[in-house]
Amino acid sequence: MNPLIPTCADLASEEVLDAFDDMVNPPGLTNHWATAQVDHDVLAVRSLNVPPVAQGDTITGQLYLGGRLARSYGQPVHTRWRPDRVDRRTTIEGWELRTATVCPAGQPGVHVRLEVTNTAAQERQLRLGVWLATAVTQAAPWSRAEPPHAPNRVERTGTRVTGTDGSAWAVQELVVPQGAEVIPGGARVVEATVNVGAGQSLTWDYVHAISAQEEHARAAADAMVAGASQAVAQSETSWNSSLAALFDPTNPEFSGALPVLDTSDADLRRLYWWGAVGVLWFRRDNPASVLGRTYDTLMPRYWQTTTFIWDYSLSSHVHAQLDPAVMRRQIAHWVGLDIEQHFGTEWLTGGPVGYWYSVNHYAMTRLVRDYLAFTGDRAFLDEELTTPDGVTRPLRDHVRSWARHWHTLRSASGLADYGEIDNLLECVSSYVHEVASLNAANVWCLRTAAEIADLDGETAEAARLRADAEDLVALVRDLYIPGAGHFHARQPDGTLVPTKHCYDFATVGTTIAADLPKQVREEMVRFFDTELRTPSWMRALAPSDPDAGYSLRADHQWNGAYPAWPPDSARAAIALGHPEVVADWLPGLARTANQGPPGQAHFVEEAAPPVNGGARKTPPQFPYLIDWSCSSAGSFVELVIGGIFGVHVGMDGSVSTDGWVDQLDPHAALRGLHVAGTSYDIVGGRAVAHTNDRKES
Numbered sequence: 025m026n027p028l029i030p031t032c033a034d035l036a037s038e039e040v041l042d043a044f045d046d047m048v049n050p051p052g053l054t055n056h057w058a059t060a061q062v063d064h065d066v067l068a069v070r071s072l073n074v075p076p077v078a079q080g081d082t083i084t085g086q087l088y089l090g091g092r093l094a095r096s097y098g099q100p101v102h103t104r105w106r107p108d109r110v111d112r113r114t115t116i117e118g119w120e121l122r123t124a125t126v127c128p129a130g131q132p133g134v135h136v137r138l139e140v141t142n143t144a145a146q147e148r149q150l151r152l153g154v155w156l157a158t159a160v161t162q163a164a165p166w167s168r169a170e171p172p173h174a175p176n177r178v179e180r181t182g183t184r185v186t187g188t189d190g191s192a193w194a195v196q197e198l199v200v201p202q203g204a205e206v207i208p209g210g211a212r213v214v215e216a217t218v219n220v221g222a223g224q225s226l227t228w229d230y231v232h233a234i235s236a237q238e239e240h241a242r243a244a245a246d247a248m249v250a251g252a253s254q255a256v257a258q259s260e261t262s263w264n265s266s267l268a269a270l271f272d273p274t275n276p277e278f279s280g281a282l283p284v285l286d287t288s289d290a291d292l293r294r295l296y297w298w299g300a301v302g303v304l305w306f307r308r309d310n311p312a313s314v315l316g317r318t319y320d321t322l323m324p325r326y327w328q329t330t331t332f333i334w335d336y337s338l339s340s341h342v343h344a345q346l347d348p349a350v351m352r353r354q355i356a357h358w359v360g361l362d363i364e365q366h367f368g369t370e371w372l373t374g375g376p377v378g379y380w381y382s383v384n385h386y387a388m389t390r391l392v393r394d395y396l397a398f399t400g401d402r403a404f405l406d407e408e409l410t411t412p413d414g415v416t417r418p419l420r421d422h423v424r425s426w427a428r429h430w431h432t433l434r435s436a437s438g439l440a441d442y443g444e445i446d447n448l449l450e451c452v453s454s455y456v457h458e459v460a461s462l463n464a465a466n467v468w469c470l471r472t473a474a475e476i477a478d479l480d481g482e483t484a485e486a487a488r489l490r491a492d493a494e495d496l497v498a499l500v501r502d503l504y505i506p507g508a509g510h511f512h513a514r515q516p517d518g519t520l521v522p523t524k525h526c527y528d529f530a531t532v533g534t535t536i537a538a539d540l541p542k543q544v545r546e547e548m549v550r551f552f553d554t555e556l557r558t559p560s561w562m563r564a565l566a567p568s569d570p571d572a573g574y575s576l577r578a579d580h581q582w583n584g585a586y587p588a589w590p591p592d593s594a595r596a597a598i599a600l601g602h603p604e605v606v607a608d609w610l611p612g613l614a615r616t617a618n619q620g621p622p623g624q625a626h627f628v629e630e631a632a633p634p635v636n637g638g639a640r641k642t643p644p645q646f647p648y649l650i651d652w653s654c655s656s657a658g659s660f661v662e663l664v665i666g667g668i669f670g671v672h673v674g675m676d677g678s679v680s681t682d683g684w685v686d687q688l689d690p691h692a693a694l695r696g697l698h699v700a701g702t703s704y705d706i707v708g709g710r711a712v713a714h715t716n717d718r719k720e721s
Contacts, residue, residue, distance in 0.1 A: 028284050029271055030297045032108045032263050038618040038636045043100040047632045049641040051105035051620055052324035052652045053134065055127040055262075056309045060134045061324040061652065062103065065095045066112045066121045067136055067154065067230060071324045073171045074132040076312050076372050077192045077234045079159040080173030081325060084196065085136065085230050088153035088213055089116055105620035107301060108263040109256060118144045126259040128248055132240075133233035135248050135255050140228065142220040153198065153207070153215030154230055158187030160194040162236050164312075164372040166329045180211040184245070186238075193238040195245040199229035199252060270300050270346065273696060273703070279349035280398075280698060282342065283706075285664065287692040291614035292685075296664045299591070302621035302657020303342045313371040315357060317350050319343070321368070322624060322651040325644055330377050332368040333358060337387035338588040339658025341665060344391075344398040345698060352404060355391050359409040359422055363388060364429075382442035385426040386465040392423055393472050397673040400700025405476065420476055427473035427489065430466045430496075437514055438499045439463045451575035452565060454521050458514035460503045461531035467493045467500065468535035475675050497539045500532070504544060509551025510566075524566035525580075526556050526589050533596025545600040552593060553605055558628045560612035561639035562590050577649060578642040579625035587622035588656040591663035598667045603684045606667070610688070612637075624654040665694065669706050673699050679711040 027034060042048045042064050050070075053060045060072040067087040072079060087094035097116045104111045110125045120141040127134050142148055161174035176187035176194070183206055184197040200206065204218035220226055229252040233244035248255065269277035271284045285296045306320045319339075321332040336343065336354065343351040361369060363384040366376035381387075396404065405420040430440035439458045442448060449455050470493035477486035503511045503520075511528045512520035529552050537545065555566040564585040565572055578584030590613055594606045616626060616638040623641035625648075632640045642650035665671050669692075670683025677700035685692045686709065694706040704711045 026286060026288050027293070028286060029268050030301070031267060032106045032260050035107055035267075035297065035301060037105040037620045038638065039102045039104045040619060040635055041100050042103050044095060044098065047627075047640065047643050048103075049623060049643045049650065049652045051103060051110045053110060053125060053127045054305065054323065055129050055131070055259075056307050057130070058127045058132050058134065059324045059328060060125075060127055062110045062112065062125055064101065066101050066114045066123050067094075067138060069125065069134050069136065069232065071171070072134050072232055072234060073324075073328055074234055075166065075171075075310060075329045076162050076164045077132070077236050078161060078163065078166070078171040078173060078328075079194065079234065080171050082157050082159045082173060084155070084157045084232065086155040087121070088155060088215060089119065089121075090151050091215075093155065107267065107305070108259040115143070118142065118148075119150065124256045126255055128251065128255045129258060129262040131233065131244050131248055132235050133231060133244055133248060135232075135252065136230040137252065137256060138228040138230065139225055140220070141225040142222060145222050147219055147221045149217055150220045150226070151207075151215060151217045152228065153213050154196075155213050156185050156196050156211065158185070158194040158196065160187055160192045160234050161189045162191040165370045165375055165377075166372060167370060167375075167377055169326045171328050178211040180214070182206065183214050183216070185211045185214065186241075188238070192234060192236050193241040194232065194234045195241045196232045197230070197245055197249060199231070199249055201226040201228060266304060267301070270304060271696070273698060278347045280344075280346050281696065282345050282661065283665070283694040283697040285692070286695055287689045289689040289692065291610045292664065292668065292688055292692065294614045294617045295610065295660050298617040298622065299339075299657050299660030299662075299664070300342065300346075302587075302653065302660070303339050303346065303655060305621045305653060305657075306655040307347075308371070310371075314374045315369075315371045316353065317347070318354070318371045319347075319350070319655055321655045323653055324651070326651045329370045329372050330368050331371065332381075333363065333387045334367065334381050334383045335588075335654065335656045337383075337390045338592070338656035339661070340390050340394040341662040342658035344394040348395060348399045348401075351391065351395050352399075352401070355388070355395065356407065356409055358388060359411065359419070362412045380443070380447055382447040382462055383465075385429045386462060386469055389423060389426050389469045389472055392419065393475075393675065396476075397675050397677075398699055400677050402479065405480075420480065423476055424473045424485075424489070427466070427469040428492070430463070435514075435516065437518075438496075439503075439514065440466060441516065449525070449527065449580040451577040451580050452523075452525060452571055453574045454569070454571040455513055455523050455525050455527070457516060458503070459523070460500055460511035460513075460528045463496065463500045463503075464532040464535045467497045467539070470496070479675060497536055500536065501540070501544075507547060509547040509549075522569075523571075524551075524555060524569040526552070526562065526564050526585065526593055527580075529556070530589060530592040530596045533600050534592060537596070537599035537601075540600075542601075549597050549600050549602045549605060552597060556593070557605070557609060558612075558639075560616045560634060560637060561585060561626050561628055562593060563628055564589055576647045577625070578627055578631065579650060582628075583631035584625045584627045584639070584642055586625055586656070587654050588659040591659040591667075594663050595667040598684075603668075603687070607684075607687055621653040622657045622660075624651040665697070669694055671697065671706055671711070677702070679704055681706060681709055681711055683709060
């Protein structure tokens, strides 16, 4: 029988071997309130943050064994991620060490349960301890990539260490087994000794809680100590419940639900689950949020309270189906900010963050379109929303304004100039100014605004918008390089610079494929297939591009790709007429779904050895600067529903299919696709309506 609902065990990653300073990005943890990351030894954690309380990227809990830092023995650590926990193991000097690390449900902290086994043939004394650090502070807003931190005063009582800067408190404790003797010392290293018989195992616990109130931090640490024996099991129960809720329209945990995928194709199922869980992972139910429930963009190290408009839109399908009430609130909030000045918002204050991303108008249009299509909430179009400059108008008028915003950026060529490197891909210096991707997206935005005008019966306005789109699409085609499969970027002086970036391929292919001549479509797919696609991932930039030497940040360069680029490129290849390229690629992409939710970037095979056939997550340190996970994972859900099953949901509530899933599994089905008050099963290439059980949002 094909599994329909994933459990934590189903989603467990491969074991990743982490030797000293390897190219490894250690796994993250969350309970939707606290977030943390394990470090490179078997016990240590870092980046424990519970906004507005933070301690930056502080590393603490490093293991001491035999009176010395355990990492100094040089033994690698085997690490496996699951949604509910991270398991680690190593063996040092005949001591087998295994840990399970969790963010206990409802607690502002992290708990590590350590089991130590004496593998020697005789009783031995075990000397074990932890190296502790604290940099806790309270701050808002968090407007930088790194969470805040501050110097702390620390004090030790027994095996408990407390740190504070006066605004927040951190409480850490090493819970020793019965019979252990604590070694007196300072607050930096807490150690104890105990005799362990041959083959005997002993359990130790390490807890770490942070809070803005001292009594709350102490109470949380006390609760984690008291519940240490049940913490791992309870975390699994909690996470399995949330995983089931993803696909259950009657469960109140979300305001919607995703359809259940029923297939015998394990690769297809794995990628679908990867996309769904990769969005769930970023849900934040933090009482400090002025926006209520939010979905972060990166974790666990960078931009921990920020939601990027671009990244949220890349998982637009998931948000519109799974949690439309949150999506509606998020869209309305962004309309009230200046999307021409910032790339997102931070939820401790609701204020803007960063500089302008040129994708914003396309991203906002995509969000509104998917929300309307899946929910049928046309009343949202009537809602009066006010921009920062005091202009109040219905949402439909905002959408038309976004669709025509490119007029204000128009150059002499007739195309929009989308600015410099930081407005676009940040680490590709030649991909600037008049790029094919966002100018093609403008065509799509105009046509989307026209669809809304049709809904309103404004046929003349719809015609004007479509005529504008027709004029523009011809100018976008002028950037194409005949025979090459890729496009120019036009500079302000009129110079045409060839650019071999996947963002052109993916965005042009998913927005205006039908407007391109057959030969162009063929050449584009050939370029993608020969210069960008790799066995288990892809390059964002072809290594033959002159800009390939500019940066090593793997999300947009030659050595890897951002997690939305493979599924969006796959959808483009399908739209351009070549699903067989995607069918051949899916097993490799599924192998990459073996290290937890998609990273902010994965390396191509030439840049770093794969992990059991899956493209390795890129590490966080300079020059890569890549976080362990990224919320645009939801783009894989859209690949499965929209690309492979070929489901198209119109803004009028219509559902049609034009897929090729039967080439992978002729019996595959999507069950419970909720659209505008009706629930559908997608079976045998048809959409079959049945009784609706969708929650009110």
